[in-house]
Amino acid sequence: MSKPPHPQPGHMNREAISQLRRVNLRPTRQRIAIFVWLFRSSQSQHVTAEGLHRKLSQQHTALSIATVYNTLNTFVEYGLLKKIYLNSDTAFYDTNTEPHHHIVIGDPLEIRDIPVEAIALASQPQLPEGLQLRSVDVILKADRRS
Structure with missing residues (x-):
């Protein structure tokens, strides 16, 4: 949407x-x-x-x-x-319902969007029988440099 x-x-x-x-x-x-x-x-x-x-x-x-x-x-x-x-x-x-990923920055906690095309997955695991992949949501976690 x-x-x-x-x-x-x-x-x-x-x-x-x-x-x-x-x-x-x-x-x-x-x-x-x-x-x-x-x-x-x-x-x-x-x-x-x-x-x-x-x-x-x-x-x-x-x-x-x-x-x-x-x-x-x-x-x-x-x-x-x-x-x-x-x-x-x-x-x-999140108000952005389009496919995208996130980076979470700690102390103080902040979340930023990452465009979906900025992260490429080389492969995906084989899913158990009867399951279909709905989405892939990547969350990167980072700390601010001192």
Whole structure:
């Protein structure tokens, strides 16, 4: 799925409503608020539910953390976001749903996109009988030099 277009700020609510309806999601106040924050710029966003909840709270948008989690997971289910698991405790939500890879930079934690063509795999393992490869997601991990 391609990334939703990034309209001017005055049109964000209308654009959010349009994009949510396009994927057959009811445009609730909560979904609109989260959509507008996520797609406010042309840059890809990589957020955790906790981080997004904190940012929305700073903007005086009152949503429970459960609502933020549920909305982000619904957006993943409907193809508006991609979920990136860094480990068993940390998941990021990515506004770029096109095929691509990531580099994770530590302390402070930052995620950047890597174009899919920037990484070439020489081979792929033989999958067990009855399985079909869905995707390959490469996550590079890096530390900043001191």
